[in-house]
Amino acid sequence: MSNQEILAQTALEVLGDKALSSHSPYGLLTVEVPAEGIVETVRSLVEHPVLRMGFLTDLCAVHYPDDPGREIAVVYHLHSLPNNFRLRLKAFLPIANPAIDTMTPLFSAANWMERETYDFYGVQFTGHPDLRRILNVDHMDYFPLRKEYALEDETRDDKDDRFFGR
Amino acid sequence: MVKMADKPDGYEGQGFFATSLDKVIGMARANSLWPLPFATSCCGIEFMATMGANYDLARFGSERLSFSPRQADLLMVMGTIAKKMGPVLKQVYDQMAEPKWVLSVGACASSGGIFDTYSVLQGIDRIIPVDVYVPGCPPRPEQIIEGVMRIQELAKNESLRRRHSEEYKKMLESYNLT
Amino acid sequence: MTTPDTQKQGQAPLVAHDSIDGEIAILNLGPTHPATHGVFQNVLKVDGERILEAEPTIGYIHRAFEKLAERRPYNQITPITDRLNYCSSPINNMGWHMTVEKLAGIELPKRVEYMRVIIMELSRIADHLICNSVIGVDTGALTGFTYMFQERELIYEMFEEVCGARLTTNIGRVGGFERDFSDAFKQKLDTFLKGFPARFEEFDGMLARNRIFMDRVIKAGPISAERALNYGFTGPNLRAAGVDYDVRVMNPYSSYEDFEFDIPIGQDGDTFDRFVVRQQEIRESLKIIRQALDNMPAGKHFTDVPDFYLPPKDEVYRSMEALIYHFKIVMGETPIPAGEVYHAVEGGNGELGFYLISDGGRTPYRLHFRRPCFIYYQAYPEMIKGSMLSDAVLTMSSMNVIAGELDA
Numbered sequence: 001m002s003n004q005e006i007l008a009q010t011a012l013e014v015l016g017d018k019a020l021s022s023h024s025p026y027g028l029l030t031v032e033v034p035a036e037g038i039v040e041t042v043r044s045l046v047e048h049p050v051l052r053m054g055f056l057t058d059l060c061a062v063h064y065p066d067d068p069g070r071e072i073a074v075v076y077h078l079h080s081l082p083n084n085f086r087l088r089l090k091a092f093l094p095i096a097n098p099a100i101d102t103m104t105p106l107f108s109a110a111n112w113m114e115r116e117t118y119d120f121y122g123v124q125f126t127g128h129p130d131l132r133r134i135l136n137v138d139h140m141d142y143f144p145l146r147k148e149y150a151l152e153d154e155t156r157d158d159k160d161d162r163f164f165g166r
Numbered sequence: 167m168v169k170m171a172d173k174p175d176g177y178e179g180q181g182f183f184a185t186s187l188d189k190v191i192g193m194a195r196a197n198s199l200w201p202l203p204f205a206t207s208c209c210g211i212e213f214m215a216t217m218g219a220n221y222d223l224a225r226f227g228s229e230r231l232s233f234s235p236r237q238a239d240l241l242m243v244m245g246t247i248a249k250k251m252g253p254v255l256k257q258v259y260d261q262m263a264e265p266k267w268v269l270s271v272g273a274c275a276s277s278g279g280i281f282d283t284y285s286v287l288q289g290i291d292r293i294i295p296v297d298v299y300v301p302g303c304p305p306r307p308e309q310i311i312e313g314v315m316r317i318q319e320l321a322k323n324e325s326l327r328r329r330h331s332e333e334y335k336k337m338l339e340s341y342n343l344t
Numbered sequence: 345m346t347t348p349d350t351q352k353q354g355q356a357p358l359v360a361h362d363s364i365d366g367e368i369a370i371l372n373l374g375p376t377h378p379a380t381h382g383v384f385q386n387v388l389k390v391d392g393e394r395i396l397e398a399e400p401t402i403g404y405i406h407r408a409f410e411k412l413a414e415r416r417p418y419n420q421i422t423p424i425t426d427r428l429n430y431c432s433s434p435i436n437n438m439g440w441h442m443t444v445e446k447l448a449g450i451e452l453p454k455r456v457e458y459m460r461v462i463i464m465e466l467s468r469i470a471d472h473l474i475c476n477s478v479i480g481v482d483t484g485a486l487t488g489f490t491y492m493f494q495e496r497e498l499i500y501e502m503f504e505e506v507c508g509a510r511l512t513t514n515i516g517r518v519g520g521f522e523r524d525f526s527d528a529f530k531q532k533l534d535t536f537l538k539g540f541p542a543r544f545e546e547f548d549g550m551l552a553r554n555r556i557f558m559d560r561v562i563k564a565g566p567i568s569a570e571r572a573l574n575y576g577f578t579g580p581n582l583r584a585a586g587v588d589y590d591v592r593v594m595n596p597y598s599s600y601e602d603f604e605f606d607i608p609i610g611q612d613g614d615t616f617d618r619f620v621v622r623q624q625e626i627r628e629s630l631k632i633i634r635q636a637l638d639n640m641p642a643g644k645h646f647t648d649v650p651d652f653y654l655p656p657k658d659e660v661y662r663s664m665e666a667l668i669y670h671f672k673i674v675m676g677e678t679p680i681p682a683g684e685v686y687h688a689v690e691g692g693n694g695e696l697g698f699y700l701i702s703d704g705g706r707t708p709y710r711l712h713f714r715r716p717c718f719i720y721y722q723a724y725p726e727m728i729k730g731s732m733l734s735d736a737v738l739t740m741s742s743m744n745v746i747a748g749e750l751d752a
Contacts, residue, residue, distance in 0.1 A: 026686075057714060088686070108575045112721075134402060137403075207405055246405055248403070248407065
């Protein structure tokens with residue numbers, strides 16, 4: 001087995017029964033984990049002596065409106081620089097209460113990434129030191145990247161439909 | 167081959183030249199516009215190339231870039247203006263002293279550009295009056311220079327009482343600028 | 345009052361006991377400010393000249409790229425990626441094309457990959473030239489800026505030969521390039537490679553061992569390697585802190601494994617290290633371009649995927665299938681399979697990642713850009729804590745924060 005496969009197997013063993021499902025699209029091991037205790041899950045990967053996944057590459061969210069109870073997926077991309085091994089973790093949250101623990105105790109990089117995810121999707125990161133909007137205007141009262149909201153500014157009244165193909 | 171600018175029409179004599187005041191003031195204003203580069207994104211980099219040695223905007227009198235609105239004549243808005251930035255732009259425009267001109271450089275500043283989204287102001291002429299629009303994404307430095315030259319034409323031919331006229335005041339009121 | 349010693353300012357107490365009145369002031373830096381190159385705001389709490397705390401505010405140029413990408417077909421997203429790090433837009437374009445090719449399983453001929461490497465390294469040189477000249481400008485050295493912008497004009501001319509645009513290039517296509525490198529391009533590249541190194545060394549000689557410049561930038565805005573890794577730093581900023589992480593070496597793409605180049609690293613992660621690392625990276629990029637030119641394999645400038653790559657125009661007028669393929673590609677009906685992929689390239693500022701989720705439709709279901717500027721700018725308050733106001737300005741310009749990439 002190649003080194004990457006050994007590491008993938010080690011990662012699945014470390015996650016144990018927290019790995020609800022896993023597959024490897026395009027060579028990147030993707031594991032679904034429960035949202036509860038996500039910090040402990042990631043800590044076990046970071047502090048493992050062989051895996052050492054000490055780099056948070058990315059943190060974002062995806063909205064699946066057609067999947068009741070699992071509408072918001074929070075996706076973590078982790079990278080182990082010593083081993084050159086990447087891993088993707090997904091935690092699904094219901095849209096009625098999209099709350100998950102913050103990753104800032106482990107990675108300072110998660111601070112603004114979580115603010116951006118909150119700004120776009122409304123995910124509540126419990127324990128975040130400063131959870132407020134980062135890219136949009138402060139007084140915005142909806143979460144724009146959710147699928148039900150339009151891309152364009154809805155309050156415009158000067159667009160001539162003849163030119164916009166409607 | 168140096169192109170000499172034409173003298174304004176006037177009456178010349180031994181050691182004096184008589185012309186009308188607004189022609190002289192127009193010529194002085196047009197050839198000494200101090201720009202305020204309000205550069206937000208990609209058009210700002212093309213502006214930096216325009217100020218560089220190859221295209222050299224300084225030949226047109228814009229040698230001194232003023233980042234303070236109190237000392238600038240020409241507000242060059244270059245780049246996308248998001249709705250978050252709108253109040254800042256309006257405040258900078260307010261702080262400039264008359265006479266002032268606004269050059270909207272690039273598609274994003276003129277009309278929102280390719281970003282027809284909820285967070286982008288679809289053209290700065292929704293919040294401040296604009297004199298010249300320069301289209302392009304980003305416009306070539308030659309186009310930016312042409313925009314500045316059009317502003318020079320406007321500055322040269324402007325009547326001295328324009329800023330005090332009723333029509334101008336009404337236009338400012340329509341933008342909620344006092 | 346003692347003369348402040350910039351060499352030891354990292355050890356100075358946060359509240360200066362020998363200040364005149366010890367009053368703490370709130371200073372607003374930005375969003376429009378001559379020294380901040382881009383629109384972001386910092387509210388600083390200063391004691392005299394020393395910074396106690398900083399609170400950045402960004403989002404002044406938020407253009408909603410990720411939402412916009414959900415509405416555009418895959419080949420229309422390339423102009424959007426241009427405007428991320430607009431100082432080196434070809435790298436963003438190539439990264440996006442590689443992501444789509446990874447998702448669709450398209451293999452590229454070696455010639456295309458070498459051509460891509462040449463274009464990407466030229467844009468990396470252009471990006472680092474801006475950053476280093478601007479560090480010079482912020483210390484008062486405007487000559488370097490004027491000289492190096494002339495070199496950027498030469499690079500712009502080369503981009504114009506390939507794609508027609510100077511800055512926001514929209515270069516290449518999914519599956520290759522629109523046209524092969526013309527003779528004019530090769531000539532301009534040869535002239536550039538002959539003349540640029542000497543002029544670049546002149547710029548280097550002006551600043552890199554200049555006593556005044558060194559006194560100014562050494563120990564300005566340092567960050568340690570552990571903190572940099574914890575903050576998710578990548579690119580020249582991380583390499584200046586001492587970690588040799590380069591996506592081109594760790595996860596090679598587009599035949600980078602064929603080329604021999606070094607990764608320069610620094611020690612303290614301060615402004616001087618960032619400056620020197622970028623200078624050396626320009627030299628390494630020149631090496632890569634020469635190797636790519638010398639070993640350029642023969643072949644076509646595109647790969648044979650008629651579903652994604654536009655057929656030649658004369659065939660569109662003559663053959664029915666070419667017409668149908670052309671119509672489908674232009675209308676955005678490309679057969680992209682469903683799936684999720686993450687692809688990263690080494691941008692001018694670090695690991696630029698594209699996380700693409702496709703549901704098989706004509707537009708992405710979700711496209712997220714992993715923007716290096718956004719992630720490492722979080723560390724700015726920590727880097728300038730306790731330093732002077734002028735060093736804070738230098739730190740910001742040496743981090744190469746591009747507003748387009750910050751806000752997306």
